[in-house]
Amino acid sequence: MSRTPGNRGSRADSRVVTGSELTPQRREETAAVLARDVRVRRGTAEALRGVSFSIAAGRITGLLGPSGGGKSTLMRAIAGVQAKVTGELRVLGVAGGGAAVRRQLGYRPQAPSVYEDLTVAENLRYFAAIRAARIDGLLERVGLGGQTHQLARDLSGGQRARVSLAAALVGRPRLLLLDEPTVGLDPLLRRELWQLFAELAGEGATLLVSSHVLDEARHCHDLLLLREGQLVAQLTPSELIARTGTHDMDEAFVRLIEQR
Amino acid sequence: MRRSAARTLATCLRVLTQLRHDPRTVVLMILVPCMLETLLRLIYAHHRASFDQAGAPLLAIFPLTTVFVVTSIALLRERIGGTLERLLTTPLGRLELLGGYALAFGLVATAQATIASALTLGPLGLHVRGSDVVLVVLAVSVALLGMGLGLLASAFARSEFQVVQFLPATILPQLLLCGLLVARQRMPAGLHALSDVLPLSYAVDGMHHLTLQPGAGGAVWGDVVIVLAFAAGALVLGAGTLRRRTP
Ligand SMILES: Nc1ncnc2c1ncn2[C@@H]1O[C@H](COP(=O)(O)OP(=O)(O)OP(=O)(O)O)[C@@H](O)[C@H]1O
């Protein structure tokens, strides 16, 4: 692991909720994702109600918040599959998506979206063929080396979730959007995956990882806290701890909301 | 260009691999037409002329129904299972995806049509004056039509129950109007006009021409072109339903 997550940011010394040591302007220039007043209408309600933030390249950004807060909606918007998005959303320097962005994007939807009637290897081979990439070592990296020739429908839920994760990692995308990749996994496996994410960030990838387990914040370099379609805060884990005076992430989140 | 072809081919191989893991479906797709043609031959044991009349058109109807069902369910699964959404975030283009499906099901339909035709023209003794090759070409064109219609149906269905209901809803009326039961010229004017805009009518017309005329007459090719045009229209409409951005 090239860096220790969670302790990169400076202490928060103002009420302005911004992230790391970079100046705001510098952040925007190097941002992998830049959002300004992004709104998304889903059904009759607004799932995102004007969020603005930037995601730094080469870092792990945790997208945290309660269920229904708009995490998946935001992921879908960045991935370019969400309809009715307004505001400015630049992904890898490009607004409005397009093939060039898709070539550098790995999206792992919340539901494990793999072909149940294909084996693990066949699934990955297909996604690799689409990206003209190779899959060597990827299954071992997500701990599925022993399941290569098993049909996806015969896997356990957690195993299928990891096939879905591996499918997003094929071809070493520059930007990884991982929607709840660790949900339902045991603590040991969760830790291994977070280690993998740190390695990927060390290799230069930008990761946006969502979770409604606030405790996972400790594995991230930056945090986006989303609640009821609005951004509660963008800050680093150490800033969160400093601002709220607690190491208990659930408690920290509650205090942050009360502070507002 | 080469990348695009590679992605189309990869999709075709993926669909064929899915079928390979489901041998029962493949066997049914191949055997059912053979069984039904045999049954037809037995029903018309004493009416050879009737068998010659109905045998060839039936060969055009099988690929329509089987490919319709397989395509509509496969694409519905892609939509519901999230794999379609995932694919749409990759470099795979929508036309490449559909091209891959068309190649895969085109191959399956060719196998189905070839085997069913071989049985029907050989052991069952169907008399067809036209060319066997054109017969298979027409059957494959109809299969592509089934794919286009199946793709469209999958866009308007939310569940497997619904999508299967589209089969009787869209195919059975065409079956009644295509001239197999009553010659189209002898239908009431309104129905005749309606049958003129339904693709299966041309598939069955084509099969009739093949039954009656020697060689590969121009009329048959005209029917093949019309069926292919309908298939292309359905595929283009269906491609329009593969929206990248969904609510
Ligand atoms: N297809 C849809 N049509 C209409 N509204 C939707 C749709 N999908 C989600 N929503 C609504 O949008 C809001 C945000 O949903 P979203 O899935 O983004 O939440 P989330 O933060 O990912 O939640 P979770 O942690 O449970 O996955 C919710 O209020 C939800 O009801």
Ligand SMILES: [Mg+2]
């Ligand atoms: Mg979600």
